Structure formats: structure tokens, C-alpha cells
Amino acid sequence: MSLQDIKSRIGKAEQTAGRAPGSVTLIAVSKVQPNDRVEAVLEEGHRTFGENKVQEAAGKWPDFRERFAGINLHLIGPLQSNKTRQAMQLFDAIHSVDRPKLARAIARIAQEEGQCPDLFIQVNTGEEDQKAGVLPADADAFVTECRQLDLPIRGLMCIPPVEEEPTLHFALLAKIAARNGLEGLSMGMSGDFERAITHGATHVRVGSAIFGARPTG
Numbered sequence: 001m002s003l004q005d006i007k008s009r010i011g012k013a014e015q016t017a018g019r020a021p022g023s024v025t026l027i028a029v030s031k032v033q034p035n036d037r038v039e040a041v042l043e044e045g046h047r048t049f050g051e052n053k054v055q056e057a058a059g060k061w062p063d064f065r066e067r068f069a070g071i072n073l074h075l076i077g078p079l080q081s082n083k084t085r086q087a088m089q090l091f092d093a094i095h096s097v098d099r100p101k102l103a104r105a106i107a108r109i110a111q112e113e114g115q116c117p118d119l120f121i122q123v124n125t126g127e128e129d130q131k132a133g134v135l136p137a138d139a140d141a142f143v144t145e146c147r148q149l150d151l152p153i154r155g156l157m158c159i160p161p162v163e164e165e166p167t168l169h170f171a172l173l174a175k176i177a178a179r180n181g182l183e184g185l186s187m188g189m190s191g192d193f194e195r196a197i198t199h200g201a202t203h204v205r206v207g208s209a210i211f212g213a214r215p216t217g
């Protein structure tokens with residue numbers, strides 16, 4: 001696989017689903033990948049990337065930003081409250097807003113700084129204990145709470161349980177988004193991004209299918 005393959009598969013999936021060409025944003029998930037692989041994808045002209053750890057992203061993206069214009073960085077992993085300010089300075093979008101305390105911290109810092117990244121609320125569609133995200137039953141109330149804080153909520157994000165059919169989770173996320181008037185749907189990874197697009201994904205998060213398997217250890 002490569003960047004171009006993934007882009008053409010996204011294009012086909014958009015077409016099959018009757019979606020407008022270019023309506024799906026590809027977030028190339030570069031976490032743990034060696035810098036030369038990331039640089040190769042930057043050289044190919046891609047500019048939208050995802051990282052799951054604030055610290056790791058802070059270590060590599062400022063340099064890339066000096067060398068490549070127009071980089072758009074998305075935080076797709078959990079955010080600890082004490083890293084909120086750093087994350088808001090580094091990222092253009094945060095996909096892991098999942099609790100009132102974090103929402104309030106973001107709102108306070110957005111007030112101070114006069115700007116805020118695009119935000120996605122993470123929903124724990126599989127109701128897994130170990131996974132972040134608001135429970136589906138709490139999602140509507142949390143969307144309302146975020147809106148009362150004037151947060152720029154663009155949509156919802158989910159990570160389906162690994163051993164389950166993801167389309168049920170994609171459909172659930174789409175339903176919660178629709179009834180809350182949210183357009184963004186961050187869902188779909190290397191193994192299932194085409195199915196996510198069929199179910200309305202606006203942002204797919206693809207790592208290993210672009211960069212190769214992540215180095216372990």
C-alpha cells in the first residue's frame with residue numbers, strides 16, 4: 001500500500017457511496033513511524049497527519065512545520081487535562097474530547113488564547129471499559145454541554161472494538177451525529193475505512209496502510 005493507493009481507494013469509496021469527490025479527509029496516522037517514512041509522505045504532498053500522543057507530536061512536528069508549509073495536525077489519542085494547553089497550541093484538531101472537565105479546560109484556554117482547534121467528541125460506541133469516550137447514552141447531553149461552552153464541535157469520533165463488525169459502530173456514530181446536527185464523522189482506519197466512508201465518514205484515520213506496519217518495542 002501507499003499514499004496514492006489509499007487516496008484512490010478513498011475516491012472510489014466516495015463515488016460508490018454517492019459522496020462528493022474530496023468530501024473525505026485523509027488523516028495519515030504517523031504515530032511511532034520513523035521520520036523518514038513521514039518525510040516521504042510529506043514529499044508526496046500530503047499535509048494532514050494524526051498523532052495519538054501530545055509529547056511525541058511535540059517532538060517531531062515543529063521541525064517538519066519549519067520545512068513544509070500547510071501542515072494540518074490532528075490529535076486522535078486521549079488528552080490528559082494537564083496537556084490541554086500544549087495540545088491546543090500544537091494541533092489543528094482534537095478528536096478525543098470525552099469529558100466535562102476537559103471540555104471546560106479547553107473552553108477556558110480558548111477564551112485566553114482567542115482561538116481553538118476544531119473539536120470532535122469521542123464516543124465509546126462499544127462501551128468498553130478500557131476505552132476513552134462518552135457512552136452513547138450520554139452523548140447528546142455532552143454535545144449540549146460543549147455547545148453551552150461555545151466550543152467549536154465539528155463532529156464525533158469512534159474507535160470500534162477490534163473484534164466486532166465496525167459498521168454497526170459507524171452506523172451508531174452517524175445516527176448520534178445526525179440527531180445532534182453534527183456533520184463531522186471521524187471513523188475508519190486501515191482495515192475498514194471504505195466501510196466507514198459508506199456510512200458517512202468525513203475523516204478517516206489511516207496509519208499502517210500508508211506507512212507500513214508500526215515498529216514495535
Ligand SMILES: *Cc1c(COP(=O)(O)O)cnc(C)c1O
Binds near residue numbers: 029031076159188
Ligand atoms: C493508530 C490509530 C489509527 C490508525 O490505525 P491503522 O490501523 O494503522 O490505520 C487510527 N485511529 C486511532 C485513534 C489510532 O490510535
